[in-house]
Amino acid sequence: MSSADGQDMDSQDMKDLAAAYALGALDPAEARSFEAFLATSPEAQREVAEFREVATLLATTTSGAGPGPSTPTTTAIPTTTTG
């Protein structure tokens, strides 16, 4: 419980944190332990990458929610010659 640096957590416990880490849901101390583990574990890195993809897809469920940006464009600057 109080494994501040994650030393006494086995790697399965650590891997179990990948999903929450990708969601940014770990508490700060836990996130730090996990990051230390992550640096040493390509497998955990893959897991995190996958869960980040999931998180990214979750973003799509919000599309269309809310009003559009008030002014999405700034001054038009022609970057190509005007034909």
Next chain:
Amino acid sequence: MLPSCGGSALGYRLMDTVPVLHVTSVVRSSRARAQMADLTTSTGVRDADLVAQMAAGDERAAASLYDKYGPTLYAVAYRMLGQRSDAEEVVLEAFAQAWRGAARFEGERGSVAAWLTMMTRSRALDLVRSRQRRTRITETAARENPTSSPAMGGWQEKPGDAVESDERRKHVAIALADLSPPQRQAIELAYFEGLSQSEIAERLSEPLGTVKTRMRLGMQKLRDALRPYFHEAGL
């Protein structure tokens, strides 16, 4: 200190921080749309190429990414923040960060979409937290009405890939609906409200272990259901 004055802040801020954003309007022109059509059918590999070009100082690559991902990132930010000007600001900051950090992007660590989403969420969470601090001091009377006129939907119509993204959105919605309600709730509280697992446990009066397990199982289920859409560029 974030301005709460909407669009005007957007323009000047971008000019200051990201040359990228000047180009945005150009990308919206019909000619640029034709270019976009090509980009939106692209794969993650091409997104990564755009990031590499951005790292080399190519503003148009940055503008392409902005045009492609801006709408969804804005939607995420809006859902988290509930305020248009703040959501815009957050997306701009995320792109400014992407512009500055493009050289450090590692494609093998995940897709460009994931990278951009992560930065957007992280900026939005910063803002949520700073707001929470501010709210303790002042009442937020001047909250915008989120249902007010949807000015300018420029971002929201993307004719080129509308069908494709509708399809994907549908699958994500189905996958989410497939989770048990408590699993979905745990994930949504983390994702959209930025709560940590202990905060979620506290809010729901559930044991922390339960929340952890639900979140993990829910995410694993989503991963299995959505794997075909990973790295598929375009949100």
